[in-house]
Amino acid sequence: xxxxxxxxxxxxxxxxxxxxxxxxxxRTTAEDLVQEVYIKVFKSYDTFKGESSPKTxxxxxxxxxxxxxxRKEERRQNRSADYYExxxxxxxxxxxxxxPDEIAEKNEEIQLLYRCLDDCTEDQRxxxxxxxxxxxxxxxxxxxxxxxxxxxxxxxxxxxKFLTKRMNEVEGGHSG
Amino acid sequence: xxxxxxxxxxxxxxxMPEIKDEQSSDYYYKNIDQEIQFNRTKxxxxxxxxxxxxxxxxxxxxxxxxxxxxYLPIGNSSFDESSDIELDEFESDTDMKKYANDEQAESSxxxxxxxxxxxxxxxxxxxVEESTTETFTRLVHSDEEGNENLVTYxxxxxxxxxxxxxxxxxxxxxxxxxxxxxxxxxxxxxxLNADFYEYLSFKETDSNGVPVVEVDVNGFRAExxxxxxxxxxxLQTVQAYFAQLNENVVKxxxxxxxxxxxxxxxxxxxxxxxxxxxxxxxKIIHLNGIDEPFYVQVPDYSGxxxxxxxxxxxxxxxxxxxxxxxxxxxxxxxxxxxxxxxTDDRLYLSIENVDxxxxxxxxxxxxxxxxxxxxFGFENVVLAIDDIEKIGRYPIGQPIQVPTFVNxxx
Numbered sequence: 001x002x003x004x005x006x007x008x009x010x011x012x013x014x015x016x017x018x019x020x021x022x023x024x025x026x027r028t029t030a031e032d033l034v035q036e037v038y039i040k041v042f043k044s045y046d047t048f049k050g051e052s053s054p055k056t057x058x059x060x061x062x063x064x065x066x067x068x069x070x071r072k073e074e075r076r077q078n079r080s081a082d083y084y085e086x087x088x089x090x091x092x093x094x095x096x097x098x099x100p101d102e103i104a105e106k107n108e109e110i111q112l113l114y115r116c117l118d119d120c121t122e123d124q125r126x127x128x129x130x131x132x133x134x135x136x137x138x139x140x141x142x143x144x145x146x147x148x149x150x151x152x153x154x155x156x157x158x159x160x161k162f163l164t165k166r167m168n169e170v171e172g173g174h175s176g
Numbered sequence: 177x178x179x180x181x182x183x184x185x186x187x188x189x190x191x192m193p194e195i196k197d198e199q200s201s202d203y204y205y206k207n208i209d210q211e212i213q214f215n216r217t218k219x220x221x222x223x224x225x226x227x228x229x230x231x232x233x234x235x236x237x238x239x240x241x242x243x244x245x246x247y248l249p250i251g252n253s254s255f256d257e258s259s260d261i262e263l264d265e266f267e268s269d270t271d272m273k274k275y276a277n278d279e280q281a282e283s284s285x286x287x288x289x290x291x292x293x294x295x296x297x298x299x300x301x302x303x304v305e306e307s308t309t310e311t312f313t314r315l316v317h318s319d320e321e322g323n324e325n326l327v328t329y330x331x332x333x334x335x336x337x338x339x340x341x342x343x344x345x346x347x348x349x350x351x352x353x354x355x356x357x358x359x360x361x362x363x364x365x366x367x368l369n370a371d372f373y374e375y376l377s378f379k380e381t382d383s384n385g386v387p388v389v390e391v392d393v394n395g396f397r398a399e400x401x402x403x404x405x406x407x408x409x410x411l412q413t414v415q416a417y418f419a420q421l422n423e424n425v426v427k428x429x430x431x432x433x434x435x436x437x438x439x440x441x442x443x444x445x446x447x448x449x450x451x452x453x454x455x456x457x458x459k460i461i462h463l464n465g466i467d468e469p470f471y472v473q474v475p476d477y478s479g480x481x482x483x484x485x486x487x488x489x490x491x492x493x494x495x496x497x498x499x500x501x502x503x504x505x506x507x508x509x510x511x512x513x514x515x516x517x518x519t520d521d522r523l524y525l526s527i528e529n530v531d532x533x534x535x536x537x538x539x540x541x542x543x544x545x546x547x548x549x550x551x552f553g554f555e556n557v558v559l560a561i562d563d564i565e566k567i568g569r570y571p572i573g574q575p576i577q578v579p580t581f582v583n584x585x586x
Binding site for chain 1: 178179180181182184185186188189190191192193194195196197198199201204205207208211212335336337404405440441442476500
C-alpha cells in the first residue's frame, strides 16, 4: 500500500495541498485536510467509477473535505458568537492569518489579490483557484465541482468581475 | 480611472505563487497508516464488545481458522503491506477496481473474522429479536386512515448536509398556513433543529397563486453570520416544503416586501423554484435519543459522477456506507436486486438473498426501496422474492403503492 500512497503523493500531492491551502489559508489546517483526503481516497476507492480521472476525483474529495471543514468552523463560530461578538464582524478564519512567505515575497498587487479572494463567495473562490491557480480546464473544473460547464463559466466570469471591482475599490482607498 | 481591468486580474491570478508543503511524504504516510489502523481496531473492538454465545464463538473461530489457512501467504492486514502493486494501475477505472480487490484480499482475514463473528451475532440476535421485538414503519400511505392532517416539515441534519423530512399531525388545515406552525407540533426536546422556521413565514399567495414567504433577513443574518451553507439550507427548507405541495415556484420577500438579499447568495429577485431532490436514494439516519432510524434522501457528495443517477445505481448506493454524510446503508450489502421490468408508473423488482436479515431490516429495506422508486417517478412497485409472501404489511408479488408521507412522528 505504501507504493500506492507514494504514487498518489508524487502525482497529486503538491496540487492537492496547494488547492486546499488557497481555500483555507492556513498551513496546519491544509496539512490536516490533505491527510483526510488520502484517508477518504483509501476508504472509498472501491466505489470510484472511473467516470472522471483520478485527479479530478481526488480534487472533488478535497473540495468536500474543505467544505466540511468550513461547515464545522461555521458551527463553531456560531456557538462562540455570544462570547466573541462575531455577529457584528462576519469574520472568517483566514482573515487573521499572516501572509505565507511565498505571497509575502511577491509584489503588493499579488498580496492584495490574495486578500481579496476572501471576499469572493465560496463558489467563486473555488472556481478561481481551480481555473487560474491549479490551471484545470473548464471541463475538469466542472467534473470536480459536479457542475455543468456553463455554470463554471458563469461563476468564473462573475468572480473575475467581482475581483476587478474589489481590487479597484481597495486600491482606490474605498475598501469598506 | 480604474487601475485594474479583468484581463489584468486574470494575468495576476496566473502569477499567484505555488505554495509548497513543508511536510514529507513519510510524515503523511505514518499518520494515515495510524489513522486507518486505529479505525480498524475501533471497528473490531466495537463488534467484539458484544457478548457472543459460546456456540457462535466456536463457529466463528472455526471460520477464522479456515480463512486463515486459505489466505496464509498474504499475511496480516497492515496498511504497510502488499507494496508490490504496479504503480501505473491508478490510471483507469478497471485498474482502480484492481486496487480495491487488492485491498479486499489484503484485509480478507480481518474481514472474514469480522464477518463470521458478525454473522454469528446477527443470527443469535435474530432469534431473540424476532420473538420479542415489534417492528415499526416509517411510512404513511394514502389509503391509511387519519392522514388528512399530516404535514411534512424538513430539518437540516447536524452536519448541514441532509434535509430530514418528519411528518407531524397538524391542527392547521391549510398546508400553506401550516408552514408557520411547525413550533406548535415539534416537541421541545426534539433532536432536530427547527430554528430556520423562525425566520420564515408564509405570507400570502399572490395574484398568480404563487405562495409568498417572508424572510426575516436581518434576524437570520444576526444569528447566522457569514455562512453560505446555512443560507443554502434555509432556502432548501422552503423549496422542499412547497415542492411536496406541488408548487413549482415560491416567492421570497423581506419585511418590507422587497426582494431578499443574503450575504453570500446575494439578491434573490426571481421566484425560487421549489424543488425536491429527485432521483436520489433513500438511506437511514439515526437521531439522538430516538431508537428507530429515520429515512433521508442522500444526494451524491462523492463527486464521482456527473451523469443522472439510474435506479440501479441508486439501489447500489443504498448499500454503501456514506463517506461524506452521517447517513447509513438502508439495504443489506448482500441483497441482490434485479429490475425485471418497468412501465411509466410501475417498477418490477426481483430480490434475492433476503434470508439473512431480520424482519425489521427487511421492512427498512422495502420502505426505502419504495421511497427511492417514488423519487424516480414510479407510483407502485411489484416485488418478487422467493418463498416470502409478505414483509411487514407489504405483500410480495402484488403492486405496492409508494407512500404519501415519510417519517411520521409517533
